Amino acid sequence: MTTSALAGLSAESLIDDIRRMTTASSNDERHDVLTAVLREVGVRFAGESFSAGGGGGRDSRNTGRNVSVTVGDGPEEIVLGAHYDAAYLADGTLGPGALDNAASCMALARVAAIVSGDRTPRRIRIVWFDMEETGEKGSRQFVLSHGTSHIRAMLNFDVNGYGETILFRVAEQAADPWLRRVLVRTCASQSMDCVRCDYLPPSDDRAFGEAGIPTLSIASLPREEARQLVLHLRRRARTPSRIAEGPSPAILRIMHTSLDVAENIDGPSLLRSVRLIAALARACAFAPSSL
Numbered sequence: 001m002t003t004s005a006l007a008g009l010s011a012e013s014l015i016d017d018i019r020r021m022t023t024a025s026s027n028d029e030r031h032d033v034l035t036a037v038l039r040e041v042g043v044r045f046a047g048e049s050f051s052a053g054g055g056g057g058r059d060s061r062n063t064g065r066n067v068s069v070t071v072g073d074g075p076e077e078i079v080l081g082a083h084y085d086a087a088y089l090a091d092g093t094l095g096p097g098a099l100d101n102a103a104s105c106m107a108l109a110r111v112a113a114i115v116s117g118d119r120t121p122r123r124i125r126i127v128w129f130d131m132e133e134t135g136e137k138g139s140r141q142f143v144l145s146h147g148t149s150h151i152r153a154m155l156n157f158d159v160n161g162y163g164e165t166i167l168f169r170v171a172e173q174a175a176d177p178w179l180r181r182v183l184v185r186t187c188a189s190q191s192m193d194c195v196r197c198d199y200l201p202p203s204d205d206r207a208f209g210e211a212g213i214p215t216l217s218i219a220s221l222p223r224e225e226a227r228q229l230v231l232h233l234r235r236r237a238r239t240p241s242r243i244a245e246g247p248s249p250a251i252l253r254i255m256h257t258s259l260d261v262a263e264n265i266d267g268p269s270l271l272r273s274v275r276l277i278a279a280l281a282r283a284c285a286f287a288p289s290s291l
Contacts, residue, residue, distance in 0.1 A: 014110070014267060018106050024086075024094065027059060027085040028061070030085060034109070035047075037106065038067070038069070038112065043069055043113050044069070046070075047065055048142075050137070050138070050145070051063060052131055058088035059085070059131065064138050065130050068127045068128070070126075071118055072120035072122065072124055076122045076123070076151070078122050078123070078153055078155070079155070080108060080127070080157070080281055081155070081204050082101055082127075083128070083136075084102070085130050095256060095260055096258065098260050100256065102262075103159075103161030104158060104159070106270075107160055108126050110278075111277045111281060115281055118285070120286060122284070123285075124285050126281075127139075129204045132158075132203060136204055139204035139207045148208065148212065152284070153214045154215040155218060156204050157218050158204075159220070160220045160277075162220070162221070162270070164269060165220065165221055166183075166194045166218060166276070167195050167200060168195070168216050169217040172209070173209045178214070178289065179216055182280070182283050186276065190272070190275060190279060192276055200233065203217055225249050229251065232249055
């Protein structure tokens, strides 16, 4: 464990870096902010470009770029992922994308610094995916390029900027009680509520789940908003032809809009998420397969 990385954690620096990413005018600039932050926190990373086929929608790039950090040894790997690209708005400008998903990106940058000195029986690979907003192209390319036979589990982080309640979704294609038990036990050790929500929208976990890899998609929200979101998504899934009754939870009115700004981030909540993710990465890396 790198003690200096833990000691140096501050809500202010996290929010400052999120703000840097939200003021980028393109997803290439968001990539540059991310890699600059990784250098600043002393983490060595690898870049991997891929053909995007012209992007999609308003993101017309021909090339995407994933970024990754690998820690530890062993034949198996735990993948932690978050997408760094933001969605374009109706007026053609890039959305700020603070909760979706700069906060998770900066949390994982700190986690990379925290675990960078670990020697684990399973490798920890942290990946920042590009082009999630245009068909999860970065994660799909990662699965295609790297294969999946060595991946024990994939944990995806999307919307983790505020709140004390963890929401998680299990991949239907490869549900694994081992992974869920690791999550529940780790949340308990960090005194954080942990609520299953099978209706969370899929993200970069989808490509891994389709390949048979056990996955969890993880978000955090305030307790009451998490309850509202679970009920709202459940109603919407069961009656897709109807508009769910009542106002939609705040997060659904923020995402993919100009309202998704750094001012929505709660620093202490994000610090708790950093500590939880680091603990979860280590728990997955060390936990026996028969847990």
